[in-house]
Amino acid sequence: MVDVVDLRSDTVTRPSAGMRQAMAEAEVGDDVFGDDPTVLALQAEVAALLGFEAALFTPSGTMANQLALRLLANPGQELVCDQLAHVVRSESGAAAVFSGITTRTWRSTGGVVDVGAVAELISPNAGRYQVSTAAIALENTHNFSGGTVQPLESVRAVQQLGREHGLGLHLDGARLWNAHVATGLPLAELAAGFDTVSVCLSKGLGAPIGSLLVSSAERIEQAWFWRKRYGGAMRQVGLLAAAGRFALQNNLNRLAEDHARARRLAAELGNDPAGTQTNIVVLDVPDALAVSAAAREQGVWTSMVGPRALRLVTHLDVDDAGIDRAIEVLRPLLTAGR
Numbered sequence: 001m002v003d004v005v006d007l008r009s010d011t012v013t014r015p016s017a018g019m020r021q022a023m024a025e026a027e028v029g030d031d032v033f034g035d036d037p038t039v040l041a042l043q044a045e046v047a048a049l050l051g052f053e054a055a056l057f058t059p060s061g062t063m064a065n066q067l068a069l070r071l072l073a074n075p076g077q078e079l080v081c082d083q084l085a086h087v088v089r090s091e092s093g094a095a096a097v098f099s100g101i102t103t104r105t106w107r108s109t110g111g112v113v114d115v116g117a118v119a120e121l122i123s124p125n126a127g128r129y130q131v132s133t134a135a136i137a138l139e140n141t142h143n144f145s146g147g148t149v150q151p152l153e154s155v156r157a158v159q160q161l162g163r164e165h166g167l168g169l170h171l172d173g174a175r176l177w178n179a180h181v182a183t184g185l186p187l188a189e190l191a192a193g194f195d196t197v198s199v200c201l202s203k204g205l206g207a208p209i210g211s212l213l214v215s216s217a218e219r220i221e222q223a224w225f226w227r228k229r230y231g232g233a234m235r236q237v238g239l240l241a242a243a244g245r246f247a248l249q250n251n252l253n254r255l256a257e258d259h260a261r262a263r264r265l266a267a268e269l270g271n272d273p274a275g276t277q278t279n280i281v282v283l284d285v286p287d288a289l290a291v292s293a294a295a296r297e298q299g300v301w302t303s304m305v306g307p308r309a310l311r312l313v314t315h316l317d318v319d320d321a322g323i324d325r326a327i328e329v330l331r332p333l334l335t336a337g338r
């Protein structure tokens with residue numbers, strides 16, 4: 001039996017003993033009535049951390065993103081975002097189905113937003129018969145481009161453009177924690193200037209479930225309504241919120257270890273380590289499926305983000321020995337395949 005090194009995603013972590021204990025001991029109440037103390041505490045903590053008035057706990061990052069889009073755009077309007085954004089590529093068409101909105105996308109280099117590309121794409125107040133842009137979504141860090149951090153000046157430029165045209169601004173911050181640890185910038189500075197921000201507890205922070213949407217108190221009040229309609233209102237969910245609070249207290253600063261391991265992987269596998277800013281490495285290979293399958297046979301699990309793009313994600317449950325093993329297995333496969 002080969003020991004598995006699972007680099008498919010930072011979502012594969014299992015709750016630690018300490019986290020499970022925090023869950024077992026959580027004070028709970030019925031959160032549909034708004035009286036689960038642990039959920040209320042988590043929401044208040046995350047809202048404060050990100051510098052917003054209010055937050056809402058959701059079962060997934062997808063739901064947090066989709067609630068945001070529902071709040072920022074009306075049916076028949078459009079969202080603009082990166083062509084590799086999670087909201088458009090990996091949420092099963094939810095924006096179209098739940099919010100009735102269309103999407104147009106810009107291309108970027110390495111996931112980094114360029115205000116010129118956004119300016120070319122947007123079409124606010126497009127008139128009687130055209131589709132009007134209602135919102136812009138950014139992603140920080142950018143998952144499918146290799147965990148890239150959005151430069152603050154680019155974010156500010158897009159926010160200014162959006163404001164000038166009266167557009168809603170959403171940040172998919174599933175891995176905003178990684179951007180915070182990588183740059184040393186306060187979370188509130190990374191989140192500032194957006195109308196809505198989603199963050200996930202179930203990625204690098206190691207919680208089993210849970211995300212939050214943060215925004216103004218007024219928008220979050222509306223989000224309670226939509227979350228119920230989407231089937232995401234839960235009862236004694238303090239059990240899960242306790243895992244999230246534990247994750248924030250114990251697993252935030254250690255993300256730097258994941259980043260260092262990802263840089264080592266990148267360097268050893270022939271990528272420019274400077275291109276690996278956080279915990280995701282994307283390797284350009286002629287046949288990602290073949291490399292992924294061959295590595296899996298030897299116990300190293302990877303994922304694909306395109307036919308030529310192999311993704312390796314470091315996390316809480318992969319240590320230095322796991323990284324050594326991944327390098328040992330992947331290096332010859334890459335040399336043969338490149």
Ligand SMILES: Cc1ncc(COP(=O)(O)O)c(C=O)c1O
Pocket residue numbers: 011059060061062063065086087139143172174175200202211
């Ligand atoms: C950037 C980004 N946003 C949103 C999500 C959605 O999170 P969930 O899987 O909890 O729905 C993910 C999931 O990997 C993600 O990478």
